[in-house]
Structures are given as structure tokens and as C-alpha cells.
Amino acid sequence: MILFIFFLASAFSLQSLPPTVSSPEFSADGTVLELDDSNFDSAISAFDFILVDFYAPWCGHCKRLSPELDAAAPVLSRLKEPIVIAKVNADKFTRLASKYEIDGFPTLKLFMNGVPIDYFGPRKADLLVQFLKKIVVPDVSLLESDSAISNFVETAGTHFPIYIGFGLNESMISEFAIKYKKKAWFSMAKGFSEEVLVLHDFDKVPALLSLHPSHNEQSVFYGPFEDDFLEDFIKQNLLPMAMPINYDTLKLLKDDERKIVLAIMEDESDEKSLKLINLLKSAASANHDLVFGYVGFKQWEDFTDTFEVNKKTKLPKMIVWDRNEEYLSVIGSENLDEEDQGSQIMRFLEGYREGRTVQKRIAGPSLIGYLKSLISIRTLYLLVVVVGGIMLIQTISKEDEREVRQRRHTQDRIDDSSSSASESETREVYRPEDKED
Structure with missing residues (x-):
């Protein structure tokens, strides 16, 4: 009897366990x-x-x-x-x-x-x-020699900015290396020669060097190395001095609170525009509280149209944009002439800082607002299905109601007919007692 009870208990416990799922073996063999x-x-x-x-x-x-x-x-x-x-x-x-x-x-x-x-x-x-290589490396890479520094810069590539500390303690930038790891490479040079300083055009330490290989730009920070000042330098150098404004770069600006000094030009790739872009870089080096950007009417006509730019507009045109629904036009300095554009940019910035501006609203939703408002294909598909389902249910319900009403109406007519026929039959039916002699 005891054995029988034990058998039942074992069988019950086995049935109550979830089925075992065997995990297949995987290997990093280079296939997707x-x-x-x-x-x-x-x-x-x-x-x-x-x-x-x-x-x-x-x-x-x-x-x-x-x-x-x-x-x-x-x-x-x-x-x-x-x-x-x-x-x-x-x-x-x-x-x-x-x-x-x-x-x-x-x-x-x-x-x-x-x-x-x-x-x-x-x-x-x-x-x-x-x-992705940047994701798996240490937060701060330690570089022990000149060759290690050059190898690090080469391995890092050109897509992200690179920060290299000289004569600094690793702990001084480790917090920011973690915070901005997805946006930049961070390293600390522990061993280096004078030749490296000459190569990167600075002559004293401690210093934090910022490189933007894709834009051939660099900047050096000599302190003070308190958290606020150090983070400001890192944040400001995450972006190139003058950046093209497009869908991708606007995503990079998502966490940046600075306003954009935006130059709208005819064609951002022609020779005149390239000279203007270099002037914007010079202005950016002295105005770190602003982001300097440019956009070509030829490349982004729909976008530039929101700032009242069309084929008849005199270009280049300068504005200050908060990346929302409003922008500022500087009175008397909105459009640039071909001659001495450097001085005109300086006057534009002076007018902006002195408040000689007119506030305007963009002609449509801002590009950031437009990006946020985009409905994904899947969401749209689900929305269509849901709305279609609701309409189908409503149609079926209306048809059911109509059918019910029709049935009732038909039944009422049948009932009325039956009632009339009964009365008629009652009146016309032959009865012996009705027979007249």
C-alpha cells in the first residue's frame, strides 16, 4: 500500500513539472x-x-x-x-x-x-x-606609449570624437567616460614623448585633447579640471565645430540644450558654402554656448521651407533656432553678402546677444516635432486594423439591428394579416344556422 501511494505521488509530481526545454548550442562563428x-x-x-x-x-x-x-x-x-x-x-x-x-x-x-x-x-x-567595438572596450583605455596612442586613434576610426588625457588621473574622466561612452572614445596617456605634443599642437600638461578625425578638428583643454568645467568641454566637443543639420545630426542634438546658429545656403557642397562653413567653425571656437550648423536648400528644400526660404530668397540666410517651433531673426543681419562674411557673422552674433531680434514661428511643425510625430509602419498597420475592426463591428451591428427591425416589421405585417384573415374567416365561414329558408 505504501509503495502504491509513493508511485501515485511520484507520477503526480512528474505531471505537474513543466516540460524541459533544451537550450541549443550557439557559437560566434561570424554568421547572423x-x-x-x-x-x-x-x-x-x-x-x-x-x-x-x-x-x-x-x-x-x-x-x-x-x-x-x-x-x-x-x-x-x-x-x-x-x-x-x-x-x-x-x-x-x-x-x-x-x-x-x-x-x-x-x-x-x-x-x-x-x-x-x-x-x-x-x-x-x-x-x-x-x-560596437567602442561598446566592449574599457571605459577609459590606458595608453603606455606613443605607439599605443597612435594605434588607439587608428582603431577608434573617424565616426566618433576621441578624448585623450595627458598628465591627468584616470579617475578625473572615468565618470564622464561612462556617461558618454556611446558617443565618444576615452583614453588616458600614461607614457608619451614631446613628439606627441608637437604632433597634436599643444605644449603643456595636464591637458585633455579632443579629436574629431572625420572633420579634421581638434581642441585642447587646460583646465580647470573641476567636474562642471570638464564636462562642459566634453559636451561641447562631442559635436564638430560646424555641423550639417539633417535627420541623423538632429538626433545627436537631442540632449543638447544649446541653440543652433543655422546658416541656410544654396548648396552646402559648393565652393562658396565650404568657405562659409570654415568661417562658422572660427565663430564656433569663440562661442561654445551655441551650436553652429548649416543646411543646403538644394539638399533639404522641405526643411528650409519651414524658415520661409524658397527659390526667391537671398541666401545665405542666418537664424538662431531653438529646435522647436520658434526661431530668431537678427534685424539687419539676416542675409549675408558675398564679401567679408566673417565680419557679417560677427555682427549677426552681436545683434543676437544684444537682443536685436525678431521672434518668428516656423511655417510648419519643427523637424524634431515631425520626427516625433511619425507613426511607425507597424503602429499604422495596427491602427488601420483596429479602426477597420471597429467599423466592421459597427457595420455588422447596424445590419443586425436593421435585420431585427425588418423581421419585426415583417412579423407585425404577418400578424396584422393573420388577424385580418381571422376576422374575415370568422365573418364568412358557413354555419348551418345561418342558412335562410
């Missing part, structure tokens, strides 16, 4: 992993760093991104800290899409030790590799 509901969690836990592309088969942007990921995957897999690339058909595996709040395609998320963060970095293979 295809994940689904059955193996997603196993893959995320198998790697310290895994970039996941949530895509839809019908999405054009997803199709263009796919070969870039295929090209980046083998390079990232060979890093000292390998990064794996995977993809999920979020249009099919909706549970995963819902869990990770995927509302547009493609959406990239980097899982670091199982914790997801949104990836907003570049998507071309070479730039994507540079960006």
Missing part, C-alpha cells in the same frame, strides 16, 4: 543567427554581447540592412570580446515583438549580458563595427 520564440532566450543568455535585428520580410529598409549585418558579423565575431549579430522576424513572432516593444522596422537592440538597449548608431557595416 536566425532566432525565434524557441531559441531567443537561450541565445541572449549564451553571449555577453548580441545585436538583434527585429525585421519584417516585406520591409525595404530591412532588406537593405541585411547585407550590412552579414558583412559586419564576421568582423565582430573576431573581436577579443566577440559581438554576435542575430535577427528575428518580428512580423511573424509577435510575442517577442510585443515583449521588446518593437513598433517599427528594422529595430536594432544590443543585449549586454541579457539587458537590452536601443541601438541608434550607424548601420553601414564598417561604421557599425566601429560603433
